[in-house]
Amino acid sequence: MAENGHVNPHVRSRQGDDLLVAGNRQRRTTIDDVARSAGVSRQTVSRAINDKAEIDPATRDRILRIAQAMGYRPSRFARAMVSQGVTTLGLVIADVLNPFFPEVTSGVMAAAERQGWQVAVYSTGSVEREQRLASTIADHVDACVGFFLDESAIDRIRLSGIPFVLLDHDHRPPAVGGVRIDFESGIRQALSHLVERGHERIAMLDDRARQDAGAPRTRHSLFLSVAAEHGLPADESWVQPAGNSVHGGAEAMDRLLASRPGVTAVLAYNDLMAVGAMRRALERGAAVPGDCAFVGCDGLMLGELVDPQLTTVHVDKQHLGRAAVEQLAALMSGSRPGETVIVPRLVVRGST
Amino acid sequence: MAENGHVNPHVRSRQGDDLLVAGNRQRRTTIDDVARSAGVSRQTVSRAINDKAEIDPATRDRILRIAQAMGYRPSRFARAMVSQGVTTLGLVIADVLNPFFPEVTSGVMAAAERQGWQVAVYSTGSVEREQRLASTIADHVDACVGFFLDESAIDRIRLSGIPFVLLDHDHRPPAVGGVRIDFESGIRQALSHLVERGHERIAMLDDRARQDAGAPRTRHSLFLSVAAEHGLPADESWVQPAGNSVHGGAEAMDRLLASRPGVTAVLAYNDLMAVGAMRRALERGAAVPGDCAFVGCDGLMLGELVDPQLTTVHVDKQHLGRAAVEQLAALMSGSRPGETVIVPRLVVRGST
């Protein structure tokens, strides 16, 4: 956002030649400075800069050269205030390095393009960054779609008043749109499948960064309740916290095998962890799915590239992105905020 | 960028009550509208909105309620013009779905955070989008770092005057900073390795979207010249164009096996294609690396997760991102534009 070099807007003198006076360094070069330097009106400078027709080519070149020499750059804010720009949609994701988000992004971009909107992607990564981002995003974009964990961050964006659609979140405020993923259905499908395959000792790898583990409808609590429905052993000892990455999954698998050596199937918070865990099991000499089966959540392309291919609770991420933009469009045309639900479907592959 | 609902800035009437008059729909609600409605000065509204101390809590609440009811949202441009904001760095990548870019993004974000800058990521995907983006980006961000193919797009950004660092591009204009990847070194390492392993029929999978195939220093022409140095058969018939994805690599492998059935090693434009090609070869019953060896470019994590693991020309993408931000910082503190060179290193794994 910064207009660089704009230090104290009110020390400006009207004299044109104070630019070089000691102590006055750092003031932004404006269109008026250039105009004065070139001995023309600021309008003529504007014409030159914006390559308008009604200007003498000679003066235009002269002005451009002077502007260049003075390091003049139009203020994008001043410019935006008077002219119309494109609508910019801010997409906030949690982690650039998690391949789940690019597919969502791709869906958002495709849908935004149809609306004639531009997309800017921001990544949070930590609660602090999430809060910082939340407090500035309304200054950068016209509307916001994103994944947020922190309630106060959500509130800040809501209060800014920009159209806002919350993704994969369970406590959507009434004024905000939402796209939810029905993990209850997904986890039900996954566990039914595993039970059908004869598994009786099923563990879960959970994202250790989620603070809301105890809340209803999280993958964590859904796993425990659905497992209990199936009569499986289902207490916290069957849930292993893991870092949200391939590496995190591998490490958690080590811990799981230490604490629950009898485990025959693992449901992971996402595909990244599942792949890491499966890989580690294979490295340790286990047969997959013979000794231990693995199910992920997400349905990443990655799952098809590993061996064995990963069974996963597949979420249509492109659809999620499209739905988010549609919610936003509805919001901006005055509709009341609503919620779209994405229902995952189990894709069975070699890892089970 | 749009300030929504701002239709014709000059039809505004001075009367306060024309808001509801038919035909005047769509005008943006401003701070003055709220002030008038609340019977206070616009300054007091500003105090309420920005939660300043010097205001009666009662009036503040009243104003907030009215503002809310009128759907008032401060103009981010007007606001930015008078106050200071954070510096926003725009990172332009080519394809959200290619895992190469997230790692660069991660490096850029880490370095930008140290500078106190924010990062917004934009994706091009096609030449048209690249050009469109190039013509608006200077209105959105304070500085730009990115991957561009189209010269006219590059020129447009350069002309806008914002600090600009071009990534992985061979025709860097003098006014622009750059971070280059030394693929010559990378391809040399890859081919030496393959030749050492005894390969004599080596093909390349090239990105069919690159128009600059004939230019010097592209992976395409480097492959041909370095292969020739090794005395290998090296003409266009050994270069197979491919879509830039796993799927594209697989398809190209089919074509390659049809046109050059004797091939014993494949060097791919990037890891994505290499993985797709290798996978297709395996599906068709070939042994890897026995019948055919595969080398990628990029060094994605993905390469470690497939079986066999992929030998690759590894590029330190985090470093690339960091270097870009450092170039930018130098540029913004007045240094002359320079160029950083990233030298890849061959990582040998199971696929060769």
Added chain:
DNA sequence: ATGAAAGCGCTAACAC
């Protein structure tokens, strides 16, 4: 605690 005045940097409209 509130208001009035000034000004941010720019472009559209209308002179000349």
Added chain:
DNA sequence: GTGTTAGCGCTTTCAT
């Protein structure tokens, strides 16, 4: 072809 005027919507003085 060029200059003058007005105004975008907001915050920062400085008064009251």
